[in-house]
Amino acid sequence: MTSANSFTTIDVALGQRSYPVWIGRGLLGDAARWHTALRGRHVLVLSNTTVAPLYLDRVAQGLDGIHWSSFLLDDGEAHKSFANVGRALEALGQLGATRDACVIALGGGVVGDLAGFTAACWMRGIDFIQMPTTLLAMVDSSVGGKTGVNLPAGKNLVGAFHQPRAVVADIDTLATLPDREYRAGLAEVIKGAAIGDEPFFAWLETHADALAARDDATLIEAIARKVRYKAGVVARDETEQGERALLNLGHTFGHALETAGHYTTLLHGEGVAVGMLLAARLSERLRMSEAADTERLQRLLETVGLPVAVPAGFDARQLLALMRLDKKNTAGMLRLILWRGIGHAEIVAGVNEADVLAVLEAAL
Secondary structure, three states: OEEEOOEEEEEEOOHHHOEEEEEEOOOOOOHHHHHHHOOOOEEEEEEEOOOHHHHHHHHHHHHOOOEEEEEEEOOOHHHOOHHHHHHHHHHHHHHOOOOOOEEEEEEOHHHHHHHHHHHHHHHHOOEEEEEEOOHHHHHHHOOOOEEEEEEOOEEEEEEEEOOOOEEEEEHHHHHHOOHHHHHHHHHHHHHHHHHHOHHHHHHHHHHHHHHHOOOHHHHHHHHHHHHHHHHHHHHHOOOOOOHHHHHHOOHHHHHHHHHHOOOOOOOHHHHHHHHHHHHHHHHHHOOOOOHHHHHHHHHHHHHOOOOOOOOOOOOHHHHHHHHOOOOOOEOOEEEEEEEOOOOOEEEEEEEOHHHHHHHHHHHO
16 A cells, blocks of 8 residues: 555556555546546446536546546436446447447446446446445445346346456545445445454444544545455455455345345445344354354444344345345355454355344344
């Protein structure tokens, strides 16, 4: 990691496909920096109806001399769909985009996932640049090349690994982020520490109030530590054959909760928060971890204002059925990310469904 002036650079080391993650203030307007990642004459800026009025003009100022257009989604997880991928591909066609074109993803995780998948599909793969405008996207979905869309059957069931050319994480965009969205991003920060960095988890406990209050220096440090951790995992296991699966702690439960709520009841980070706690309780039930670890996790989640309970009205058996569709499962058996305490997550295959059902029913 290197620092200079007002930004931090973290490199995702993937050989010829390596790329920088820039974290700092004023980066959207620093076109001299990110313009170097553009290799052709065509750019499609993919954003949504909430973000574009705030930041599209700032990006557009850096596109002088480029033939570009924009494609806007409505805001929300429900719009990460095949239908919108088709519309975005039509926009690339209308732009006349060639093999050296680039898609810029200006927005949160939904925009980034759909833009990346669109870029992966157009002419079998063109460049894209992530410009995340939510905390959750900055610390998680913008880094690592996972792209995709949702189906009624489940979240992110269709997608591709397609790495960006660069990630431009402008902290200024968080000023317009609603409190609920901000807290949802903190769930992914906590998740990284819970998986494999107990000292970072302890640091988060100490700085939880400052993070909740959006203290500038504390926030930038937390983002950088989480991105640095994820960049290392991605460099070692790009396509999730082993270690990278650990980054899904809480996601099997969380995705089931999001799907059961039709992507409107819980934000992704909120689903991850509740899902992590359910995974911790299952680990405890399987005698892998102690109650004290579960309690520490719950306290930290509550301190930063995240939910820790399954919403009312959900059905345990429906959630279990949705969990069976998780991409990590093999040979019809549940394969979950559990832990042996804070900082020690592991992949556990062949988890007994009766134990999962018991944890879900207890939570409900």
